[in-house]
Amino acid sequence: MSVFDGLKFRKVKSPIHDLDPRVKFIYVCVIFAIALIFWELIPLLILFLIQLPFVLLGKVQRQWLRSLRGAAFLAIIIFVTNFVFSFIGAGYRFTAESLESAFALTFRFVVLVESFSIFFLTTSPDNLSLALEQTRVPYEFCFAFTTAVRFVPVLANEAQTIMDAQKARGLELERGNFLKRIKNYIPILIPLIVSAIRRSLELAEAMESRAWGATKNRTNLYVLRMNKNDFILLAITTGILITAVYIRLFIPIPSVCELLEI
C-alpha cells in the first residue's frame, strides 16, 4: 500500500502547503501538458529536475520518494515494453537511440507521478474541496469528491484486514495459474465492496440526521485568497508553459546520443 502512502496528505508548515490549491492545480496541469508534448530525454529530464525545489520547499521528500518507489514497478514495465518494441522496430538491433527513447518515455511517466504526488502531498482535502467550491462546482460534487479521497486509506486498511481474514482461512492468493489467481481475489473483493456500500449508506444516514443540505446557500468559514506567492507561482507556471511551447515549435532538441556523438 506504499503507493497510497505516497499520496496521503500530511500537515506541515511550508510555503508550498500555503499555496492556493487552484494555482497548484494549474501548475500540475501545465507540467502534465508539457510532459506530453515532449518525447526527447533532455527536456523531460529538465522537467523532472525543476520540480525538485518544490519537494524540498514542501518538506515532503520522504513521502515523495515513497510515491516514486510505488510507481517504480509501472515505470520498469514502461521502460521494458518501449525498449523491446524499439529493439524490434530497429530490426533486432541494439541502438543507443532506442535506449534513450525508452528512458525518455519512462521519465515522462515519472514526471506525471512526481507532479501529482507533490500536489496531493501538499494540499489538504479540505482546501481541495474549498477550491472546487470557489470555482462554482456544486457542493454535492465537491463533497462526493473529497469523501472519496478521504476514504481511500480507510479502504486500503480494510482490504488488508480482509486479506488477513481470508488467509487465516487457508486462502493462498499466489496459488494457481493466471485465471485462478484472479479468482482468488473474489473472497477479498466481495466483502470489500459490501462493506464500502454499507459504509456509504451509513454515512448518508448520519449526514442527513445532521441536516446535511438544509440550506441552499452555504458560506465558508475559510475563504481562499490569492496572495503574493500564488501570483509568483502563476507567473513561473506561465513562464514555463511559454518557454516550453516556444522550444517545441522553434528549437530543434538535440538527443543525448547526438551530444555525445555516439
Added chain:
Amino acid sequence: MIEVKNVYFTYPNGVEALKGVSLTIKDGEFVAIMGQNGAGKTTLVKHFNGLLKPTKGIVLVDGVDTRKVSVATLARKVGFVFQNPDHQLFSETVEDEISFALKNFRFEAETINKRVDWALNLLGLTRYKKTSPFMLSGGERKRVALASVLAWNPKILILDEPTIGQDYQQKEKLRHFILQLNAQKKTVIIVTHDVEFVAECNPRVILMSNGEIIADGEARKILTDPKIVTEASIVPPQITQIFIKLKNYGFPRDILDIYEAREAILNSLRKGFK
C-alpha cells in the same frame, strides 16, 4: 504449544507495536489477552498464525518457526476468528461460507459435507444452511464466522473480541461454548477488553500495555489487583470493585463473580447473627 521468544514488531509506518514479548501457551490452555486499545493484543495474536512475522525474535508453533511456513499451513492448526464477521463473509449461502476453508485445505467432498453439517449444528445454524450470510443478523453472522473456522477443527482457536456486538444471552452461550471447547483439550485464546466476560470464565490472563506484557497469571490474581489493573487502564469487574471498597469491613478482596460474592455475603451475615 505456542512459544514467543523476545518478539519485537514494528509496522511499516514505524509504529512499534510489540517491544520484547515472551510467553508460552501450552496445549489445552485457556488464555485471555487483555489490555486497552492499541496495547498490541491483536498484533501479538496475528503472530500465532503467521499473518505477521516478528521484526526481531522468534515465534514457534509446535516447534515450527512461523517465518518458515505459509499462513495457510499454520492456519490448519491455528484457527483465527476475526473481530468483524463482515471482513470474511462473501459466499452465496452459509453452507458455502463454511466449506470455503475446508476446500482450501483440500478436504474430500464427503468430509466437507459432514463437517459443514457438524459445524452448523454446533452453533445452532442448521436452519440457515441455504440462506445468504448477508441476510443474517449481526450476532448470527458472527456465529457463521465462528462456525467457518471451527469446521476444520483447529487445535488452537483464537477469537478476536468475540463478545463485541453480542447481547447478554449470546455472551452466556458463547462463554459456555468456549469452556466446552476448552474442556475438549482445545487451546483457546481470546483477545478482549470485556472484563466481566473474562471474570466469569476465570482463564489465565495476559495483560498488555504499550506493546509489553505487564502481568501474566490467573484472572483472580490479576483482575482483583487494583495496581496492575490501573497500570493497564482497565477497570476491575463491578462485583470486584464493590468488594475492594468493602475490604475494611472484613470482606475478602479477590471476589470475581456473583456466586463467590453471594458466599462471602452469606458468610459475614452468618457471623453477624452469632
